[in-house]
Amino acid sequence: MIIAEGLTKSFGDKEVINVTFRVERGSITGFIGPNGAGKTTTIKIIAGLLRKTRGKVEVMGMDPWNNPRIYERMSVIFTTIYHPQEVRVIEYLKDMGKIYGKDPRDLIEEYKLWPHLNKKLSQLSSGLAQRVQLVAALIKEPELIVADEPTANLDPQARLEFYETVKRLHAKGVTFFISSHILSELEKVVTHVIFINQGKITFEGRLNEALNEDEEVIYLLVDNPEKAIKVLGKGEMEGGYIKVRGKVREVVDKLDDAGVTIINLRRSSLDEVFKKFSSV
Amino acid sequence: MRYSRSFQVFRMIFRERYREPTLELVLPTMLVANIFLNAYYERSGFQLLGIVLAFVPIISVSETLAFAIGFRNIVYVTGDHIYKGGIISFITTPISRSKIFLYIYISDVIIPLIFWLLTTLAYATMAGISIPPLVLLTFIVGYFFSENIIFTLTLTLRSPGIITLASLFVIGGIFIFGGIGLYYLLLKRSIEELYLLSFMNPYLLWIGQAEGGKFMPIIISGITADALIAIALFVSSFMIFRRLEL
Structure with missing residues (x-):
């Protein structure tokens, strides 16, 4: 077109x-x-x-x-x-x-x-x-x-x-x-x-x-953030969310195994891609 | 009945410039303002001098009105549309830029002149005053000369405020300093130099002619120079508009 x-x-x-x-x-x-x-x-x-x-x-x-x-x-x-x-x-x-x-x-x-x-x-x-x-x-x-x-x-x-x-x-x-x-x-x-x-x-x-990336930025709202960060071995708090980079399936599995309840999960959006492609 | 697209665009452009009550105010005023034609003609003892004086811009209210409408159309309608982007709406219709330019030019410049010509001729005919065609032509050519300067400035400078100032300086400068120069040269009887300045204010030469001088060839050369400059400015405006980036 x-x-x-x-x-x-x-x-x-x-x-x-x-x-x-x-x-x-x-x-x-x-x-x-x-x-x-x-x-x-x-x-x-x-x-x-x-x-x-x-x-x-x-x-x-x-x-x-x-x-x-x-x-x-x-x-x-x-x-x-x-x-x-x-x-x-x-x-x-x-x-x-x-x-x-x-x-x-x-x-x-x-x-x-x-x-x-x-x-x-x-x-x-x-x-x-x-x-x-x-x-x-x-x-x-x-x-x-x-x-x-x-x-x-x-x-x-x-x-x-x-x-x-x-x-x-x-x-x-x-x-x-x-x-x-x-x-x-x-x-x-x-x-x-x-x-x-x-x-x-x-x-x-x-x-x-x-x-679609192998590793993406994931935002997690969980019932026990401290435990979640410990289990994942990485991640940082951003507001009430944990910001972590990794594969969604692996992250979710790890938290499930550790008994951490995921209340909300937000995957990388155009905002993150925007930052990447705009060198922000 | 369905009119062509071109006509529809022309109608939009025309309506932008002549919304009510523009025509209702302008046409009767133009017609009545020609009263000065009778007055000057009578005071001059029904001589050419009276007609010439009545045709000098600014003295002639009707001419001044035609010029003012043309000026308003170019600077405060077309210029404003270019400045604020309103013209994008016209440019993005399925009509070529050449046609849009032509419609804008007709609406901005030619229509006020037609109003003036019709009202003046109607008045003169009703008053039984025979206006020499060359006197009419002097204003018509001078009108195109001035309005085309403004048109070119508008497309080049784009900002209505700056265009107004620039137009006043350029046209006022040509008319006033041309008049002063021609008056000086007339007193000096410097014929060759009169030819050079004749395009700047042919009305002064017309007054000299009405007073018994032999300035017709100089007047014609002045009108010809005005016409050539007006055509050159029209062509340059057209070229600028066709390449106008918004």
Whole structure:
């Protein structure tokens, strides 16, 4: 769906990104990296808003720069709505509907926007603005949605709603390329991950490949932490949890044999992988 | 009836600039402001001088209004959209950048000029005043010259505040210092040098012409220079917009 090969962007003499990756059709790919890693620059090139300096970039087989045909099949979502803020919600959605020859009323109904149609875009809360933006993006029935930090300004409830929508659309065949910092929620929906750090791709693959390691960081909540650490011969307290590195099966077996009850077990998440691939 | 996508995008761009009550206020004001045309024409004893004076920018409220709307559109609508990113919404529609540029240019620059032209011609016709086509052309070309400078500055500088200041300095400088220079050269009767400065403020030459001078070739050279500069600025704006990174 998206191919980047030696894709480079420089501002002046400074090379900001130099990346190679692929986004598979039908995937939900998380694009993860620390601030300043080059996520937004990459997404803007994919969206046709920035021009590449060198290399190859293809979105659905086409170069996105100055290519209006890609917007027939691709929608771009940002943290905020990039549209004149004096426009009312109803005008915005109707205009988008007219451009693509679609009636937005069903989507307005589905996303419960009726009470807000006469509000100006500038008057919307972050969550509502993101819902409006999502509806505007869906009007054209896109095959690909590229989202740059779409949940950055949202409260947990709105974030959950957003990712529920992502799952629903993914089931209908929409491909997603999402950059985000809120990894605990992202990892529940993504099928693939691409890590970027200092303008370079540090990992690319399926989510299970990113998480699957021989030894991983495990967080344990047990009834007797002191005994558990003694039995395991390693580990340290982090809050109420024991943080230990090892194989899950071996750790659990050891604690079971010693009669330590495991109340909760948390395996390594994207957060740990993020730290690893971001050299944090 | 379903209009084309291009038309829908044009309609969005147009509506952004002419929301109610812009047109309701501007059109009648433009029409009525032409009262100065009668006044100057009568005071000059129905001579060319009256028409020329009534057409000098700033003295002519109607022209000033057209210029102000163009300025507002370019700096505080297009410039603001570029500065705050609102233009991304238009760029990511399935319409080429060339068309979007054209629609923005038509809405920002050409439509205010059409308002001015229609109201002024309608008023002049109703008042029975025959305006020499070259006087009309002087303002039209000067309008494109000034607005295209602002357009190029907007696409280059991006920040509305900086563009406003830069535009005032550049256009004000050309018009005021050009006027002073031309006045000095007119008194000196330095014809060759008049040709050089003629593009900066042809109205002064028009006043000289109305007072019995023979400055028509210089006026034409000034208008031609203005037109060439305006075309060059239009082309450069188009090139900048096509390569605009957001």
